[in-house]
Amino acid sequence: MLITIRRLILLLALSAASLATAQAQQKLKYPKTKPDEIYDAVAKPAVPVSGLQGYADYLEKNQQYPTAALQGGQSGTVEVTFVVEKSGSVSSLAVKTPVSPVLDAEALRLIKGGPKWTPAENKGAKVRQRVTIPITFNLPLGAGGPAPMTLDREESKPAVSATGLTVVKADQPARPVGGTDAFFDWLQKNQRYPALARKKSVQGKVMVEFMVQKDGSLTDAKLVKRLGAGCDEEALRLIKAAPKWEPALYQGQPVKQKMVLPVLFHLL
Structure with missing residues (x-):
């Protein structure tokens, strides 16, 4: 009986020692969370409050293509890295893969x-x-600016297609008189925000395609990307009423050029 009790005491002591060792190993393997540590991988990752689809919709709706990038034909994917804080706010924003200064900033x-x-x-x-x-x-x-333009048959010296049109690169692209900033300022100052869009808090951009004629007038305006709530109609009205541009030049002569630009709608 004494031997049995001694064995039991020994077993309990060994069990306690094993438990203490296991606990120590567990603590070494899973250290306590440090308050200011930034994790790359976690058990439960951060997610947008609106959900991934809602966040994607926010990005698409609120993206403003910089005028300089449009005129310069700049495009690509900018990767932005940032820290999601414990409060849900973002901090430490940085561009991981830059494309151009204006696109990176946007x-x-x-x-x-x-x-x-x-x-x-x-x-x-x-x-x-x-x-x-x-x-x-x-x-x-x-x-x-670098976009191709379509020339009429009588304007073009190169061989033309069966449609009577050919596509060439402009020596000098069409551009607003006074510069792109002045043109977009004009759009904003003359914009009549649709009552329905204001009531529904609709904001975003309408992409409008138009032709810059040889005399600089803007014609053939049509919608490429709609926004609705009266914004599409207002965007077309603005382009049709806009001041003349400096036409594109090819071999020193003014020619027609097709353009696509955004008309922005933002509530103040």
Whole structure:
């Protein structure tokens, strides 16, 4: 009986020692969460409060294609890295894969002005997490200075297609008189925000395609991307009423050129 009791005591002691060792190993393997540590991988990643689809919709609706990028034919994907704080706000924004200064700046603006996130969790506690989001800028067909232009049969010296048209690269692209900033300022000053869009808090951009004629007038305006609530009609009205541009030049002669530009609608 004494031997049995001694064995039992020994077994209990060994069990206690094993338990203590296991606990120590567990603590070494799973250290406590550090308050200011930034995690790349966590048990429960951070997600936008509006959900991934809602966040994607926000990016698409609020993206403003910079005028300089449109005129310069710049496009691509800007990867932005940032930290989702425990409060759900974002901080430490940086461009991971730059494309151009104006596109990089617009990508940062989008992320900085976006909705809050649901913070990440690790071991049941909220933690800071590093997140990377790609922002893609797709140049609309016909937008930008380097875009090709269509010449009438009588204007073109190169061989033409069966339709009587040929496509060449402008020696000097069409551009607004006074510059693109002056043109977009004119659009904003003369814009009549549709009552329905204001009532429904509709904001965004309408992409309009138009032709810059040889005399600089803007014609053949049509919608490429709609917004609705009266914004589409207002965008067309603005382009049709806009001041003349400096026409595109090919071999020193003015020619017609097709353009695509955004008309922005933002409530103050």
